[in-house]
Amino acid sequence: MKKHWYDYMWIVSLAYLILGFFNILFAWLGLLCFFIPLLISAVKGTKGYCNRYCGRGQLFGLLGGRVGLSRKRDIPKWMKSRGFRYGFLAFFFVMFFQMLWNTYLVFVGTADLKQVVTLLWTFKLPWQWAYHGTLFHPGVAQFAFGFYSVMLTSTILGLITMVLFKPRSWCVYCPMGTMTQMICRVRNGRK
Amino acid sequence: MERTIRRKRKAVVDTDMCVACGCCVKVCPMEAIEIWRGIAARVAEEKCVGCGKCARECPASVIEIREEGERR
Numbered sequence: 001m002k003k004h005w006y007d008y009m010w011i012v013s014l015a016y017l018i019l020g021f022f023n024i025l026f027a028w029l030g031l032l033c034f035f036i037p038l039l040i041s042a043v044k045g046t047k048g049y050c051n052r053y054c055g056r057g058q059l060f061g062l063l064g065g066r067v068g069l070s071r072k073r074d075i076p077k078w079m080k081s082r083g084f085r086y087g088f089l090a091f092f093f094v095m096f097f098q099m100l101w102n103t104y105l106v107f108v109g110t111a112d113l114k115q116v117v118t119l120l121w122t123f124k125l126p127w128q129w130a131y132h133g134t135l136f137h138p139g140v141a142q143f144a145f146g147f148y149s150v151m152l153t154s155t156i157l158g159l160i161t162m163v164l165f166k167p168r169s170w171c172v173y174c175p176m177g178t179m180t181q182m183i184c185r186v187r188n189g190r191k
Numbered sequence: 192m193e194r195t196i197r198r199k200r201k202a203v204v205d206t207d208m209c210v211a212c213g214c215c216v217k218v219c220p221m222e223a224i225e226i227w228r229g230i231a232a233r234v235a236e237e238k239c240v241g242c243g244k245c246a247r248e249c250p251a252s253v254i255e256i257r258e259e260g261e262r263r
């Protein structure tokens with residue numbers, strides 16, 4: 001199997017997670033892993049992002065596969081059911097909009113910037129070391145903290161299911177994966 | 192020693208449960224799988240040698256290696 005440049009996207013994903021520890025504003029780059037997959041599925045009608053470029057999937061594949069951090073068991077049935085996958089997508093959306101709302105509040109000045117990264121939508125970790133002020137509005141930083149929370153949370157969930165089940169178990173319930181497949185279904189017709 | 196009837200083994204995807212992640216495509220040594228229209232994996236039977244790599248890799252465990260009767 002020939003290696004392509006895009007087989008090394010896991011390095012980018014890893015770098016992204018690390019950069020967030022140094023300067024939270026890098027979190028904005030994560031928007032790329034939202035828009036690129038959606039664009040590919042909407043325009044080309046494929047899951048090209050998952051199938052080729054997604055560095056996060058590769059990272060789990062590597063850690064769980066080559067590095068051997070996975071039990072390689074079957075994922076429980078309910079986790080691959082449509083109900084759970086769509087349910088998780090919906091939950092993810094709600095949390096995402098809540099994060100946008102918090103950003104909005106900072107933008108309009110109703111709330112102050114909170115320099116925390118929230119893990120698993122619950123645990124608030126102080127993260128001020130990665131914030132050195134911004135030339136922009138504090139709201140810009142608030143979005144970065146919020147978005148990085150989303151990315152780190154999903155990484156942690158992915159790591160947990162990687163260890164328990166197969167390396168890329170995250171891909172079964174990954175909201176982006178579910179969403180792009182949904183778009184392809186609608187666009188290309190069921191069958 | 193040589194068995195005259197050897198059953199062919201092929202990968203069969205439960206397309207309804209497939210999440211179209213493409214993990215199977217990446218590991219297939221025969222390039223026998225493609226993701227069809229971003230919806231589900233599809234196996235080209237004539238290329239598949241039934242090695243089972245895809246089934247082991249599939250995070251949703253929706254690939255089964257099934258035997259089929261030798262046709263020739």
Ligand code: SF4
Pocket residue numbers: 037049050051054055056057170171172174175176177178212
């Ligand atoms: S399902 Fe999610 S993590 Fe997996 S390849 Fe697709 S976008 Fe990446």
Ligand code: SF4
Pocket residue numbers: 201202218219220221222223224234238239240241242243244245246
């Ligand atoms: S069984 Fe082997 S040859 Fe057949 S599709 Fe799976 S990986 Fe490819």
Ligand code: SF4
Pocket residue numbers: 204208209210211212213214215216226231232248249250251252253254
């Ligand atoms: S690895 Fe499994 S879930 Fe992913 S595309 Fe292949 S058959 Fe479908």
